Amino acid sequence: MDTQNCFHCGLDIVKEAEILFDAKTFCCAGCKTVYEIFSLNDLTSYYDFEKSPGATPQEIKGKYDFLENENIVAKLLEFQEDTTAIVSLSIPHIHCSSCIWILENLQRLQKGISNSQVNFPEKKVRIIYNSNEVSLSEIVQLLCSIGYEPYISLENYETTKAKTDRSLTYKLGVAFFCFGNIMLLSFPEYFEVKEFWLDNYKPFFRWLIFALSLPSFLYSASGYYVSAYKSIKSGMLNIDIPIALGIVVFFIRSTVDIVMDYGSGFFDSLTGLVFFMLLGKMFQIKTYSFLSFERDFKSYFPVAVTRINTDASEESVAVYDIQKGDRLLIRNQELIPVDGILISENATIDYSFVTGEAIPINKKSGDKVFAGGKQIGEVIEMEVLFSVSQSYLTQLWSNDVFQKNVEQKHKNITDSISRYFTPILLLIAFVGFAYWIFKDANTAFNVFTAVLIVACPCALALTAPFTLGNVLRIVGKQKFYLKNALVIEQLAKVDTIVFDKTGTITTNKKSNISYEGEPLSEANLIRIKSVLRASNHPLSRMLYDFLPDVGKVKISDFEEITGKGIQAKVVGNFIRIGSAAFAGNSEENSGLQTSVHIQINGEYYGKYIFKNEYREGLEQLFNSLKSKYEIKVLSGDNAGEKAALGQLLPKSTELVFNQKPEQKLEFIRQLQESGKNVMMVGDGLNDAGALAQSNVGISISENVNVFSPACDAILEASQFEKLDYFLKFSKKAMLVIKMSFGLSLLYNVVGLTFAVTGKLEPLVAAIIMPLSTVTIVSFVTLMSNYYARKLIKVRS
Known part of the structure; x- marks a missing residue:
């Protein structure tokens, strides 16, 4: 019977059972319905990413009726407030760019869904929806109807995880079994034991070896065939194509040898090749998992x-x-x-x-x-x-x-190299084969297979992620917490550093505070301290700690006005604490000193004067930075400490005072427009806008739970003087990436040279390939650790 493929899922269709719709063929009513849904909602771009990317929707009937129970739903949701709810669902069928695209456009299929984000490695989709407009049950049924049925386990819903994929472990076990036994059965052939290797036994053992190779060839290596097929189907050449081609050629050549009685073939090398490649893949996955664990474990926010x-x-x-x-x-x-x-x-x-x-x-x-x-x-x-x-x-x-919209260039380098690597590799393999086939057929097949196996860009692809992953771990141990690996690359490009003053280069742990004005009664001190208790501004925290513990009272109508101060009602009294203008002191000379003014019930009382304590190592830090970076200090305070700062900091440092939050942001923007790559170091409070605008935003954290997602990194205050070390280390990290790129390319050039000249056996190539991965991972780990220690010694 004639068959063709379903337009939606790609499965074969028996001619008599096909369904025609919109000039397209479908294998069942389910696939046709999904196509109709996409077509009606103008989502047919789904099929542009990959041909036949969908799955046949399953009939679910009452399978998810339990989602009508609000108590169960509440336990499945990770957030539920007012009309907004958030749920993360595991979708095992996620496998390609089409899946990501359709799952991130669910809001176009269902009213009430406001946003959906796909986590491709974990095969999860996080959905934000309006619980008044759509229920979780309706969302799950929608996913099922378009072929993305979620995995939901009620037995352990509080820690729901998709089942662990152990297929690689099983394939590795089968490959090892086949490889070990074939090697054992091949000993008589290796040592030419004529007494045992009689003509009656030779065919039997050769066909037994052939049978033992089948599980390895058909099952263990199946991942390479599937990946190569999908790659060719999508029009993109990945590295699995030459690997799959090499395995198939190896198998066919060995089978011909046995059938034609030319020899015992190369089934030992074939199964060894599959085993060592899977072993390399397992190593890669385990190492990634370790780095991920280190990142999660060490990335506790210093708050x-x-x-x-x-x-x-x-x-x-x-x-x-x-x-x-x-x-x-x-x-x-x-x-x-x-x-x-x-x-x-x-x-x-x-x-x-x-x-x-x-x-x-x-x-x-x-x-x-x-x-x-x-x-x-x-x-x-x-x-x-x-x-x-x-x-x-x-x-x-x-x-x-x-997130900031920043291009990840290190990924582009890897991707562009891999894109050209495969076609060049195939060309070299076929040219080498064509050259040797006229001289020695055995050597020709060995050359062809060895070239395809040895020149693997896996090591090339691992260079950037492993280097940056290890750097994240190292700086995390030193209490510098980066949002992602891209921040390291951005740090290496910085040429201008802008520091906030209060709470950044000054510490809110120590300050010499004095009071000038009308005496404050104990009742007023209680009111002032109660209002300060609600604020997180560095000056508020310092003043709160400075005032005696005279008791607490309830406050109401609290408001913190950025750049001005705080106000609240305390037992019928209206308190204002902040700048001179905010507290009603129009006579105050704003250029003399850092101070916080007090107003109670519209009457100005006085001010607390702060003689700031600067962080330890500040002068040394600025002196080490001045030769390589432009340094600027912004402050929302007055210029009262300009003279003191001028003596403490390098003469080239630009000092700008009386800056409101929006002015700080504009200051950063103007620097960027002039071509500067700006790093902003602030306290995460009034500096949120400037931190978000800068190329790299670093928030200094003391001991308060103020956490701004606008920043790219959080630096614990005790490590402030190490800022120059982190900047130097980021540059060394990029140097390690370039060095490991060079090492990986050198390995490929040397490996290909030996392979093309016929001096490299395919089995040896299979062993060398995972070893190259181990070499690169070891190299970047050792070098990044070396530079980390070396720079620490230079500082000390």
Whole structure:
């Protein structure tokens, strides 16, 4: 019977069973329905990415009726607030660019879905939807109807994960079994044991070896055939094409040898080749997994949250030390690090970090608050339901809503080399074969196979990710936490560094504070300290710690006005704390000193004068940076400390005072327009806009839970003086990448030279290929560790 392929899923169609629609053929009504859905919603571009990329939709009937149960749905959701809900679903069928494209366009298929993001390596889709307009059950049924049925396990929904794919382990085991036994059965052939290797036994053992090679050839090596087929089908040549071709040629040549009685063939080499290639692939996957684990484990944000102890005292604790049942204090603009129950009467939470929607949500006592929300307004208290999920905070930090659109050039280098590598490799293999076939047929086949196997760009492709992955791990141990590997490349390009002053080059741990003005009563001190308690500004924190612990009272209508100050009502009294103009002191000379002014019920009382303490090692840091970078200091404060800074910092440093947040952002933009590659170092509060605008934004963290996804890196304040070390190390990391590129290319040139001249056996090539991967990984690890230690010694 004549057959053809289904337009949607690519399966064979029996002529009598085909369904014609829109001049296209489909294997079943399900595939036709999916095509109709895409066509009606103008989504037929799905088929442009890959021919027949879909899966046949399965009949689900009542399979997902349990999703009508709100209690079950609540446990499956990772976020649910007001009308916004977020769910992450495992989709095993995700396999190509078409899958990603259609799953990230679900909002065009279903009203109520606002956004969907695909995590391709984990085969998951994260969907944000309006629970008033669409239910989780409807979303799951939509996914099923277009051939992307999710995997949902109710038995362990709290830690739901797709089943671990062990296929590579099984294939490696089968390949090892076949390789070992074939080698054992080939010993008489190797040593020409004539007493045993009689004519009666020779055919039997050769066909037994042939039979043992089949599982390795058909099953263990199947991944290479599938990958090569998909690559050819999509019109893109990947490295699996020459590998698959080499294996097939090896098998055919060996089979012909046995059938024609030319010899025993090369089944030992063939199965050894498959085994060692799979072993190399396993090594690569395991090493990637290790680096990923190191990255997750070491990427704890150097932030803390205020915990209220049983004796009502407050202490700052690391976020990963928070336990269920703890009571936390969350100030204005602080990130809620864990799910919990609100204890305070009310709160206003901004969940834009989670959902991308900036509309604040009002909560009342007893309501559940979710990790990732940002408190807006007065200080609140909450009780912890679950200990902190560091991976969840990492997910927030890497949310696409807050990503900068920067081209990843190191990936482009690797991709462009790999793109040209395969056709050149095939050309060399065929030319080598054509040259040797007229001299020696055995050598010709060996040359052809060895060339295809030895010249693998795997080592080339691993260079950048392994180097940058190891650098992430090294700097993470030194409390410099980068959002992703691309930040390292950007750091290496920086030529201009802009520092914020307050909270960045000054420390909020130490400051000499004095008061000038009308005496403050104990009642007013309590009111002032209660208002300061809700603020996270460095000066507010310093003043809060400086004032005596005279008690706390409830505040209301708290508001923090960026660049001006804070205000709130305290037991009927209206308090303003901030700049001179904000507190109503028009006579203040703004150029004399750093100060915080107090106004109570419209009456100006006085000011607290700050003599800032600068961070240890500041002068040494700036002196080491001045020769290679343009250095600028921006401050929202007045120019009172200009003279002191002028003596402390290099003369070439530009000092700019009285800068509002929007002026800082504009300052960065103007530098970039003049061709500068700018790194901004700020405290993550008033500097959020400037951090986001800069090429690299680094937030200095003391011990407060203010976390801005706008930044590219978080540097613990104690490591501030190491900033020059991190910049130098980023340049060395890029040098290691270039060196390892050169090493990988040298390996390929030498390997091809030996292969083309017939001096390299295919089995040896198969062993060398994974060894090249081990060599590159070892080289980049050793070199990056070497430069890390060397630069530390130079600093000391």
